Amino acid sequence: MRILLSNDDGVHSPGLMALFEGLQGLGELAVVAPDRDHSGASNSLTLSRPLTVEKHPSGFWSVDGTPTDCVHLAVNGLFDKPFDRVVSGINTHANLGDDIIYSGTVAAATEGRHLGLPAIAVSLVNNGHFHYETAARVVRLLLEHKRYLALGPRSILNVNVPDLPWSELAGIQVTRLGHRDRAEGVVPVTCPRGKRRYWIGAAGGGGDAGPGTDFHAVQNGFVSVTPVHIDMTRHEAMTRLQDWVDDLEGFGEVSQ
Structure with a gap:
């Protein structure tokens, strides 16, 4: 198994190094990460200039672009052999609830959604102790038992x-x-x-953080594993929306 590691905290992040060390022996690992912190970059691609790629003495590769740039380059031509899975992290702080809309960590994982195995985004719900080794061990456990995991296409796991x-x-x-x-x-x-x-203000607290949510799990000492489907269609609203469109006065005349 060939695993691509990336993140949004940058190629020198201690969380990325802990992940790399924690997954040794599970397959062939390659690391492509931003050359600096790109937290909050979401799924942005750099389209206004060419990207510079540099290989470091550690064997890690850095890109002067976003987390999505890194994974996009890696799976679309930077390497001769294809990857089976993307693992993104270990993020320095949590990515819970609405955080995934903005998260570069989750974005790096979603860029790997077309590969054969579900991508994983992993974040540490940081309280100042920086137990990255715990998060790396969780990811290793998930990967070692991958035969039990079957998700639909364009799906990832968001792990906190x-x-x-x-x-x-x-x-x-x-x-x-x-x-x-x-x-x-x-x-x-x-x-x-x-x-x-x-300065952008701090994120809001957990407004919907009851039992069953990722917020509630981590608050009670559990690892949260959330399946995320990269299909933003609100399917249950389509019938109601179609009824509304059908009832728009004069729409038929205007469109003809």
Whole structure:
């Protein structure tokens, strides 16, 4: 099995190194990651300029672009042999609920959605102890038992691991995405030249964080494993939407 590792915290991230070390022996590993922190980059591709790729003494490759750029290059021509799976992480902080909309960690995994095996995005629910080795061990466990995992096409796993020693984990729970409250307000600052600038405010708390959600699982010491389908169609709304379109007055006359 050939596994591509990537992240959004950058090629020198300790979480990426912990993941690389923790997966030794499971297959042929290659690392392609951004040359700097690209947290919050979501699924953006760099289309306005060519990308520079550099190989480091560690054997890791860096790209002066986004996490999606990294995986896109790696699976579409940077290497001679194809990959079977993408694993993205270990992210320095949680990616729960609405976080996955913005997450570069999840974006790197979703860029690998066309490969033969489901991609995995893994994040540490950081409380300051940085137990990356626990998160790496969780990923290894999932990969070692891959024969039990059958997901549909264009699916990934979003994994969040409490920042605890392995022995203190409560277990693993399959969860749904929760939802955050509205984010905190932007933080205005003044630059040395007197111009107004703004920091993006902190993410909101878990507004939908009850039992069954990823928020609830990690708060209670469980690893959260959430299947994510890269099909954003709201299928259950299509009939109602079609009825609404059919009832639009004059639409038929205008469209003819």
